[in-house]
Amino acid sequence: MPNLIFDSLMRPWLFADTPFLHMENGEVISHKAFFRRVAQFANAMPALGLAAGDRLAAQVDKSDETLALYLGCIQAGIVFLPLNTAYTASEVAYFLEDSGAKAMICTDAKRSDMEPIAKRCEAALLTLQPDGCGSLNQMADRQANTANVADRAADDLAALLYTSGTTGRSKGAMLTHKNLASNAQALKELWQISADDVLLHALPIYHTHGLFVATFTTLAAGGSMIFLPKFDVDAICALMPKATTMMGVPTFYTRLLDAGGFTKDVFGKMRLFVSGSAPLLAETHMQFQDRTGHRILERYGMTETNMSTSNPYDGERRPGTVGFPLPGVEIRITCPETGKHVSDGEIGVLEVRGDNVFAGYWNMPKKTKEELRDDGFFITGDLVSKDKDGYVQIVGRGKDLIISGGFNIYPKEVELVLDAQPGVLETAVIGVPHADFGETVVAVVARQQGQEPDCEQLETAIVQDLARFKHPRKYVVVDALPRNAMGKVQKNSLRSEYGDLFAPNLANNKFGM
Ligand code: MLC
Ligand code: AMP
Numbered sequence: 001m002p003n004l005i006f007d008s009l010m011r012p013w014l015f016a017d018t019p020f021l022h023m024e025n026g027e028v029i030s031h032k033a034f035f036r037r038v039a040q041f042a043n044a045m046p047a048l049g050l051a052a053g054d055r056l057a058a059q060v061d062k063s064d065e066t067l068a069l070y071l072g073c074i075q076a077g078i079v080f081l082p083l084n085t086a087y088t089a090s091e092v093a094y095f096l097e098d099s100g101a102k103a104m105i106c107t108d109a110k111r112s113d114m115e116p117i118a119k120r121c122e123a124a125l126l127t128l129q130p131d132g133c134g135s136l137n138q139m140a141d142r143q144a145n146t147a148n149v150a151d152r153a154a155d156d157l158a159a160l161l162y163t164s165g166t167t168g169r170s171k172g173a174m175l176t177h178k179n180l181a182s183n184a185q186a187l188k189e190l191w192q193i194s195a196d197d198v199l200l201h202a203l204p205i206y207h208t209h210g211l212f213v214a215t216f217t218t219l220a221a222g223g224s225m226i227f228l229p230k231f232d233v234d235a236i237c238a239l240m241p242k243a244t245t246m247m248g249v250p251t252f253y254t255r256l257l258d259a260g261g262f263t264k265d266v267f268g269k270m271r272l273f274v275s276g277s278a279p280l281l282a283e284t285h286m287q288f289q290d291r292t293g294h295r296i297l298e299r300y301g302m303t304e305t306n307m308s309t310s311n312p313y314d315g316e317r318r319p320g321t322v323g324f325p326l327p328g329v330e331i332r333i334t335c336p337e338t339g340k341h342v343s344d345g346e347i348g349v350l351e352v353r354g355d356n357v358f359a360g361y362w363n364m365p366k367k368t369k370e371e372l373r374d375d376g377f378f379i380t381g382d383l384v385s386k387d388k389d390g391y392v393q394i395v396g397r398g399k400d401l402i403i404s405g406g407f408n409i410y411p412k413e414v415e416l417v418l419d420a421q422p423g424v425l426e427t428a429v430i431g432v433p434h435a436d437f438g439e440t441v442v443a444v445v446a447r448q449q450g451q452e453p454d455c456e457q458l459e460t461a462i463v464q465d466l467a468r469f470k471h472p473r474k475y476v477v478v479d480a481l482p483r484n485a486m487g488k489v490q491k492n493s494l495r496s497e498y499g500d501l502f503a504p505n506l507a508n509n510k511f512g513m
Contacts, residue, residue, distance in 0.1 A: 002151065002152065002153065002154070003074070003075070003077070003149050003150055003151065003152045003177070004152065004154050004177035004178060004181045005074050005152075005158055005177050005180055005181050005216075006074055006075055006149050006152075008181045008184075008185065008220065009181065009184060009216055009219040009220055010035065010038070010071060010074070010075070010219065011149075012222060013031035013032075013035065013219070013222050014031070014032065014035045015031075015032050016030065016031040016032055016222065017030050017031070017032055018030060018031055018195070018222065018224070019031075019224045020034045020224050020225070021034060021064050021067075021224065021225055021227045022198070022224060022225070022226045022227065022242070023064065023227055024227075024228055024229065024235065024239075029064055031222070034064070034067075034068060035071075036145035036146070037064075037065075037068040037072075037140070037145070038068045038071040038072045038075060038147075039072070039075065039143075039144070039145050039146050039147035040068075040072070040140040040141070040143040040144070040145055040147075041068050041069045041071075041072025041073070041075075041076075041136075041140050041143075042072040042073075042075035042076040042147040042148075043076075043140075043143035043144055043147045044072070044136065044139045044140045044143050045072070045073070045076040045078055047139060048102070048103045048124050048126065048136075048139075049102055049103070049124055050076070050078050050102055050103055051077075052076065052077030052078065052150045052151075052152070053077065053078075053079065053156070053157070054078055054079065054101075054102045054103075055078070055079045055080075055081050055099045055100060055101040055102065055160055056073055056078050056079070056080060056081065056101060056102070056103045056104075056105065057081040057082075057083060057092075057095060057096055057099060057101040057103070057104050057105070057123070058070075058080070058081070058082055058083065058104075058105040058106075058128065059082075059083040059084075059085060059087060059092055059104075059105070059106050059107075059110065059206075060085070060105055060106065060107055060128045061085060061107060061129075061130055061229065062130075062204060062205050062210075062227075062229050062230065063130035063229070064130075064227065065128055065129070065130060065132060065137055066128060066130075066205060067205065067215065067227075068140075069105065069128060069136070070082070070205070070211070072140075072147075074158060075147055075149055075150065076147070076150050077150025077151070077152050077156070079157045079158065079159060079160050080158070080159045080160070081095065081099055081101055081159070081160045081161075081162075081172075082159070082161065082205065082206035082207075082211065083095060083162075083206055084204070084206050084207075084407075084467060085204070085206070086467035086468050086469055087467045088464070088465060088466060088467060089110075089113045089114065089117060090464070090465055091465070091466065091467060092104075092114070092117065093117045093120075093121075094170065095162055095170070095172075096117060096118070096121045096123060097120075097121055098162075098170075098172060098362065098363065099160055099172055099362060100121075101121070101123055102122075102123055102124065103123055103124040103125075103126065104117070104118045104121070104123045104124070104125050104126075105125075105126055105127065105128050105136055106125070106127055106128075107127060107128070107129065107134070108127045108129055108133075108134060111125070111127055126139065130229075152177055153177070154176065154177050154178040154181075155176050155177075155178060155359065156176060156177055157174050157175065157176055157359070158175055158176060158177045158179075158180055159175045159180070159211075160172045160173070160174060160175070160362055161173050161175060161207070161208065161303050163302075163303045163304070163408065164408060164409070164410035164413055165367075165410060165412075166399055166400055166401075166410060166412055167412060168410065168412035168413040168415070168416045171361040171362070171364055171367060172361060172362030172363070172364075173303045173304045173358045173361060173362075174358055174359040174360055174361070174362055175306075175358050175359070176358070176359050178355050179306060179355065179356055179357070179358055179359075180212055180216060180306065181216075182328065182354075182355035182356060183212065183213075183216075183306035183307055183326075183355075183356045184212065184216035184217050184219070184220040185220055186307075186326045186327055186328055186329075186356075187213065187217045187220075187307055187310070187326070188217050188220040188221050189327070190310055190312075190313060190326060190327070191217070191245075191272060191274070191297070191310075191313055192313055193217050193218070193220070193221040193223060193245070194221050194223065195221055195222040195223055196223070196244070197218070197221060197223040197224075197244045197245050197271075198223065198224050198225070198226060198242060198243045198244050198245070199214060199217075199218050199223065199224070199225045199226070199243065199244075199245045199246065199247065200225075200226050200228070200236065200239060200240055200243040200245070200246040201214050201215070201218075201225040201226060201227050201228060201247075202228045202230065202231040202232070202235075202236060202246075202248065202252070203231070203247065203248065203249070204230070207277075207303070207406075208301060208302075208303050208306060209247065209249070209276060209277050209301075209406065210247075212306060213247060213274075213276070213301070213306070213307060214247045226239050226242060226243055231248070231251075231252055231255075233255050233256065233259045233261075233262075234261070236252075236256065237256075237259060237261040237262055237266050240266045240267055240270065241265065241266060241268070241269060243269075243270060244269065244270060244271050244272070245270065245271060245272040245273075245274070246270065246272075246273050246274070247274040247275075247276075248273075248274070248275060249275065249276070249277045249278055249405060249406030250275055250277075250278050250279065250280045250281070250284060250406075250438055251278075251405045251406065251436060251437060251438065252275075253273070253275060253280065253284055253288055253296060254284055254435070254436065255436070256288075257284070257287055257288060257291060262291070264292075267292050267294070270292075270294065272294075272297060272313075273288070273292075273294050273296045273297065274296070274297050274298075274299060275296045275297070275298045275299075276298060276299045276300060276301060276307075276322075277301075277403070277406040278403040278405075278406050278438050278439075279394060279403075279438065280296060280298050280319075281320075282319035282320035284296075285298070285317075285319035285320070286319060295317040296317070297310065297311050297313065297317050298310075298311050298317070298319075298321070298322055298323070299311065299322060299323065300322035300323075300382075300392070300394060302380055302382075303358075304357070304358045304371075304378060304380075305352050305356050305357050305358065305378055305380065306356045307326060307356065308325060308326060308329050308331065308350075308352045308354075308356060308380075309322045309323050309324055309325050309326065309329070309331065309392050310322070310323045310324070310326055311323035311324075311391075312324070318391050320393060321387070321391040321392060321393045322391075322392050322393070322394055323391060323392065324390055324391065324392070325352075325392075326354075326356070328354050328355055328356075329352060329353070329354035329356055330352070330353045330354055330377075331350060331351065331352055331353075331392070332350075332351050332377065333346075333347075333348040333349070333350055333351070333384055333385070333386060334348050334349055334351055334379075335348050335349075336348065336349050336383075336398055344385075344386050344387070344388065345385060345386070345387065345388070346385060347383055347384070347385045347395055347396075348383070348384070348385070349379060349380065349381065349382070349383060349384075349398055350380045350382045350383075350384040350392070350394075351373070351377040351378060351379050351380065352377065352378050352380060353375070353376045353377045353378065357372070357376065357378045358372075358378070360372055381397060381398045381399035381401075382394055382396075382397055382398065382399075383395050383396040383397060383398050400412065400491070401431075402429075402430070402431030402439050402440075402441055403431070403438060403439055404431070404434070404437040404438065404439050404440055404441065404469055405436070405437040405438065405469070407469045407470075409429075409431075409441055409469065409470045411428070411429035411430065411431075411441075412429075413466065413470065414427075414429045414441065414443065414462070414466065414470055414472065415427045415428070415429050415443075417461055417462055417465050417466060418443055418445060418458055418461070418462070420461070421453060421454075421457060421458050421461055422451070422453070422454070422457070423447055423448055423451040423452055423453035423454065424445055424446070424447070424448065424453045424458070425446045425447060425448040425449075425480075426446050426481060426489075427443055427444065427445050427446070428443075428444045428446075428481050428489050428491055428494055429441060429442070429443050429444075429472065430442050430444065430491050430494050430495050430498065431495070432495065432498055432499050432500075432501055432502060433499060433500075433502065434473075434502045435502070440473045440502060441470065441471065441472045441473055442472055442473065442474045442475075442476065442498050442501060443458070443472035443474070443475045443476070444476045444478060444481065444494050444498065445458065445475055445476065445477050445478070446477075446478055446479065446480050446481050447477055447478070447479065452477070453477060455475045455477070458475060459471075459475070473502070474498075474501055474502075476498060476501075481494070482494065
């Protein structure tokens with residue numbers, strides 16, 4: 001019975017005594033031991049009331065247990081819905097309601113906040129703890145360590161990942177077995193990942209990058225991972241001598257370059273550094289090459305498409321570009337107004353087609369139709385050009401999106417919270433350059449005539465509703481927002497005006513007027 005992800009990424013290593021996870025405390029978990037735990041989680045699913053095709057949402061800390069739960073869902077045919085640990089209870093409530101998840105897994109610390117939400121959504125609520133003491137860990141302990149494999153077609157869903165949208169409403173991207181398995185194999189081949197590779201894994205595992213790109217390529221090759229709970233420069237420098245590869249967002253690389261301890265003793269044995277999820281400045285690429293002799297391999301992707309393009313492993317890795325389409329992925333560059341192809345060298349919207357492209361947005365047929373064309377091309381919303389050698393360069397975004405340290409923030413979501421506060425006429429939320437996060441969030445708030453918004457109150461509303469990474473790092477109160485002749489707010493002019501707010505000497509005063 002087929003189950004593409006299980007068959008291609010898990011089955012080959014089920015009984016292998018080779019190492020899979022090197023934990024921070026020195027513990028080494030073999031493939032065999034890990035997959036026994038996976039089977040225990042798979043066997044726990046019926047007791048949670050879940051059957052193949054049902055959704056399970058999880059907002060839990062990164063650990064070997066979390067990864068085993070993810071893969072247990074794959075084995076049992078459950079659709080996994082991972083959630084950023086920074087999301088507030090009200091953000092999680094939306095995902096639970098929208099997805100119709102039948103089970104919600106959280107940490108012990110969040111259980112009391114989640115109880116009323118899970119009850120309202122009629123979802124089973126259990127906890128998962130890295131130390132194995134949560135109620136779901138204990139339920140898994142009681143299960144057999146071999147399990148049946150659920151029959152899943154290539155187009156059946158494996159995961160539901162929510163991405164925010166320009167309307168402020170998050171959309172669940174439906175990812176199939178075919179999407180994830182094909183991308184893992186393509187990247188494994190392209191980046192020459194082998195069973196001998198040891199990946200330094202410091203990314204979160206609730207997003208495409210840490211979960212699918214990093215973990216699934218390692219599984220595709222039968223390699224192992226040094227599995228760190230989060231990115232910490234000292235831990236990275238201490239453990240890199242044992243690794244051969246690392247995948248990270250640009251902030252990882254700028255922080256490493258700033259670290260005195262990042263020396264040849266540390267990176268000497270590494271063979272590959274991959275960057276993605278946000279633009280890597282050509283300057284960072286060059287500085288990294290000067291310091292280490294390594295050329296960071298930059299690739300490009302999206303939650304909806306997994307990875308679409310990559311710089312070559314063997315050929316020239318060109319700074320400021322994201323390389324070529326992956327094998328099996330087609331791209332075209334079109335005019336945003338007419339939808340017609342643009343000539344090489346001209347700027348247009350990138351469209352992508354291939355087994356990597358998702359099946360659509362959960363319960364949003366209209367939105368799906370707007371972004372996924374009848375001929376299978378997905379409109380990414382990223383503005384790109386292609387040079388004469390075929391290298392794709394991301395030159396901007398057609399969508400109103402801020403990327404901070406690899407996390408996406410759709411301004412509309414923040415604006416909706418601020419617009420509802422007393423004294424606020426309207427708000428424009430923009431991204432401005434930031435040395436550490438690449439971009440950071442600034443809110444430009446127009447006061448209602450004769451009233452003065454209370455910035456502390458704005459901040460309170462934001463803290464209550466939105467995850468920390470979405471919070472404006474600066475509020476600027478103005479009389480009116482700039483508009484063009486059509487009445488559209490001119491965010492470009494705000495970005496020019498406030499673009500240097502995070503110049504070092506200005507960054508301290510949060511509430512600029
Ligand atoms: C943490 N904070 C952030 C933040 N991460 N704020 C803005 N942007 C971020 N990315 C908050 C913290 O809560 C903290 O708040 C403060 O900022 C500084 O904390 P920190 O300790 O310095 O943060 P740190 O834990 O180091 O996190 C930074 C980071 C992390 C870059 C290591 O954000 C990270 O791992 N990012 C990776 C994101 C990722 O995997 N993206 C892939 C998406 S998939 P306070 O209160 O202390 O000020 C995708 C598709 C594709 O995009 O192509 O890959
Ligand atoms: P997400 O919705 O979190 O999957 O983020 C996807 C977005 O991240 C893309 O649409 C791009 O805007 C951006 N992105 C990913 N990789 C890169 C990259 N290498 N360079 C520039 N932007 C990138």
